[in-house]
Amino acid sequence: DAGVIQSPRHEVTEMGQEVTLRCKPISGHNSLFWYRQTMMRGLELLIYFNNNVPIDDSGMPEDRFSAKMPNASFSTLKIQPSEPRDSAVYFCASSSLGGELFFGEGSRLTVL
Amino acid sequence: AQSVTQPDIHITVSEGASLELRCNYSYGATPYLFWYVQSPGQGLQLLLKYFSGDTLVQGIKGFEAEFKRSQSSFNLRKPSVHWSDAAEYFCAVGAADDYKLSFGAGTTVTVRA
Numbered sequence: 001d002a003g004v005i006q007s008p009r010h011e012v013t014e015m016g017q018e019v020t021l022r023c024k025p026i027s028g029h030n031s032l033f034w035y036r037q038t039m040m041r042g043l044e045l046l047i048y049f050n051n052n053v054p055i056d057d058s059g060m061p062e063d064r065f066s067a068k069m070p071n072a073s074f075s076t077l078k079i080q081p082s083e084p085r086d087s088a089v090y091f092c093a094s095s096s097l098g099g100e101l102f103f104g105e106g107s108r109l110t111v112l
Numbered sequence: 113a114q115s116v117t118q119p120d121i122h123i124t125v126s127e128g129a130s131l132e133l134r135c136n137y138s139y140g141a142t143p144y145l146f147w148y149v150q151s152p153g154q155g156l157q158l159l160l161k162y163f164s165g166d167t168l169v170q171g172i173k174g175f176e177a178e179f180k181r182s183q184s185s186f187n188l189r190k191p192s193v194h195w196s197d198a199a200e201y202f203c204a205v206g207a208a209d210d211y212k213l214s215f216g217a218g219t220t221v222t223v224r225a
Contacts, residue, residue: 031211042218043202043218048211048212050211056212091156095211100146100158100161101146101148101156101158101213102158103155104155106155
């Protein structure tokens with residue numbers, strides 16, 4: 001079975017540009033999570049969806065960040081405008097209720 | 113609210129030696145507990161999980177963990193480490209009625225020859 005699929009794997013952009021990260025969760029999973037990982041702050045939960053509905057977005061850093069899940073098989077995390085401090089690895093994960101999280105391989109973002 | 117503490121930021125162990133990584137959790141009800149491993153440049157992979165039953169759980173790659181409710185701990189062990197075990201290890205706690213997991217800060221394991 002295919003796991004969680006993220007794209008792009010690597011993104012290098014300049015400050016001020018819009019960045020869109022994409023995620024395809026595992027089929028049948030009804031929860032989707034976006035995490036950010038940095039050396040300084042570790043693994044941070046940004047937002048999670050249940051049945052395509054955002055449940056908790058308290059981890060989203062600021063209004064420059066937005067996430068959508070238009071259907072059960074696709075989600076996006078958008079940063080507009082991007083800043084150097086947004087440089088990190090962004091992980092998408094999916095799960096079913098009470099179950100383990102399955103992580104994608106991450107999208108490494110570098111904002112110059 | 114649930115939380116996880118991994119007291120050791122970095123551990124160095126010799127190849128063939130035993131390894132134990134500590135994890136303490138805070139949660140009011142019966143927790144779901146997980147250990148994940150992250151190799152450089154990769155996502156997190158589940159090593160093992162505890163939901164209920166036998167408090168000693170076996171996982172992949174020769175790892176095991178023991179749930180001790182009295183100590184609020186879920187320590188990870190491996191009798192003999194291999195160089196390929198060098199990675200970062202994360203403990204996480206969740207619940208049956210919740211979708212969220214709380215992760216510890218991680219422990220980086222270095223294996224020396």
